Amino acid sequence: MLSSPTPIALSPDLYGHAEVVAPLDNPPEDSLRAMSSSNPPPLHLTADMRRLSTPWPICLMRAEQLAERRLAEGKVLDPACGSGMQLFAYCARLRRPGIGIEIDSDAALLAAANGRRIADVHGDTWVDDSNVLVGDGLDAAAAIASVRANGRIISVLHVDPARPRDAQRHSLDEMEPPLSRLLSVWSPYLAEGPAGPGLIIDLSPRLSEEHMLEVEQLLHSSWPDAPLTWEWVSTGHGRIDRLTVWFGSAADPRCDARILRLLANGEVYCLGGSSDCPVAEIGVPPREGEWLTIVDTALVAAGLHDEWIERALPRKSEHRWLRSEGRRPLLLSSAEPRMHDPEVDAFVASTGKVVGRVKRPPTVANIDSLLVTIRSAYLSKLTLRCSLDPDEQPNIQRELDRAMRIYPRGRRGFLVDLPTDDGINWFVCVEPDGSTSR
Numbered sequence: 001m002l003s004s005p006t007p008i009a010l011s012p013d014l015y016g017h018a019e020v021v022a023p024l025d026n027p028p029e030d031s032l033r034a035m036s037s038s039n040p041p042p043l044h045l046t047a048d049m050r051r052l053s054t055p056w057p058i059c060l061m062r063a064e065q066l067a068e069r070r071l072a073e074g075k076v077l078d079p080a081c082g083s084g085m086q087l088f089a090y091c092a093r094l095r096r097p098g099i100g101i102e103i104d105s106d107a108a109l110l111a112a113a114n115g116r117r118i119a120d121v122h123g124d125t126w127v128d129d130s131n132v133l134v135g136d137g138l139d140a141a142a143a144i145a146s147v148r149a150n151g152r153i154i155s156v157l158h159v160d161p162a163r164p165r166d167a168q169r170h171s172l173d174e175m176e177p178p179l180s181r182l183l184s185v186w187s188p189y190l191a192e193g194p195a196g197p198g199l200i201i202d203l204s205p206r207l208s209e210e211h212m213l214e215v216e217q218l219l220h221s222s223w224p225d226a227p228l229t230w231e232w233v234s235t236g237h238g239r240i241d242r243l244t245v246w247f248g249s250a251a252d253p254r255c256d257a258r259i260l261r262l263l264a265n266g267e268v269y270c271l272g273g274s275s276d277c278p279v280a281e282i283g284v285p286p287r288e289g290e291w292l293t294i295v296d297t298a299l300v301a302a303g304l305h306d307e308w309i310e311r312a313l314p315r316k317s318e319h320r321w322l323r324s325e326g327r328r329p330l331l332l333s334s335a336e337p338r339m340h341d342p343e344v345d346a347f348v349a350s351t352g353k354v355v356g357r358v359k360r361p362p363t364v365a366n367i368d369s370l371l372v373t374i375r376s377a378y379l380s381k382l383t384l385r386c387s388l389d390p391d392e393q394p395n396i397q398r399e400l401d402r403a404m405r406i407y408p409r410g411r412r413g414f415l416v417d418l419p420t421d422d423g424i425n426w427f428v429c430v431e432p433d434g435s436t437s438r
């Protein structure tokens with residue numbers, strides 16, 4: 001361990017050094033605007049930081065969520081703060097000072113410079129008492145001493161530990177810093193609010209249910225009655241981007257599961273509630289006139305499918321799940337989802353009315369047979385949303401697009417694959433007017 005961490009104050013004097021290590025993409029504007037998801041502050045980020053950092057709109061949404069909680073007095077701590085983006089978003093929204101720790105001196109300098117950049121846009125007295133330490137995030141006593149403090153001064157601990165690549169098989173203590181040791185060394189400095197300490201821990205998005213239970217048991221072993229909220233972050237693309245546990249005073253006691261859906265335009269939609277039972281799949285193939293909806297993977301993973309369905313479908317409509325796992329969970333319904341509701345639309349990749357079935361797989365050689373069904377539905381665009389060889393899919397899509405150019409004013413649709421009594425079949429779906437597939 002480093003015996004004496006080196007504090008770095010959040011000073012504009014850091015900008016010159018930071019510019020050498022990681023130049024700004026966009027220079028700061030002369031007139032500073034309020035911090036918003038569509039207006040991120042100029043930040044110094046290395047290539048690795050860009051890849052690993054939480055997107056700015058999510059940083060802000062998390063800070064807003066934390067501001068709604070009843071927290072103990074104290075500072076915000078991130079013992080492995082990376083770029084500092086999330087840490088100082090919390091500080092700016094809560095108007096509380098922060099402590100970031102980084103063992104790499106260049107990363108620590110960039111984090112401190114980024115904290116100052118955020119303070120330039122949305123700062124007050126919190127910046128004067130904030131520091132980034134060059135040191136070991138597990139040497140809690142030395143870190144506290146280096147900022148000339150003592151006692152339970154940490155109101156919120158946020159950490160995004162480095163993880164082995166094989167997230168399904170590694171143990172929690174293979175994270176860096178190890179979770180159990182991290183909690184052990186920092187517990188004496190955690191101030192407790194009405195619901196316990198405020199803990200926010202980012203984990204692998206592919207963490208198994210067994211490991212999730214292990215995390216819950218670890219946290220509840222020290223604070224048995226504290227609330228806990230699991231949060232999934234999705235940017236679409238058929239995968240979950242982040243998984244986070246919010247615990248104690250940081251948790252939302254009204255829900256044990258929550259999804260943040262980040263859209264391409266920077267908007268973030270939140271869905272929270274009680275995690276439902278696992279989805280029961282019913283393998284009866286769809287009929288023409290029914291609606292097939294590809295939903296966000298996080299919706300099923302979080303167990304919030306029923307919460308979403310209550311909002312998405314008319315009460316008397318029928319529905320069943322055809323597929324609940326993988327990149328394209330499929331819901332079949334008798335009615336069209338309420339896509340005019342942005343909080344429904346945000347969690348949908350595509351939805352459409354079933355207009356035809358094809359029994360031959362989509363290949364370049366079989367395009368003519370597929371075009372018969374496509375043309376009868378007056379489609380001008382068909383997106384392949386089925387399991388295909390990734391090397392072949394672009395070629396097939398390109399040939400389809402070329403063949404359909406003669407119908408420029410037609411409708412848009414998509415193709416999905418499903419098992420039937422006759423083997424795998426492919427279903428053509430027509431999207432509603434005005435829809436935007438993701």
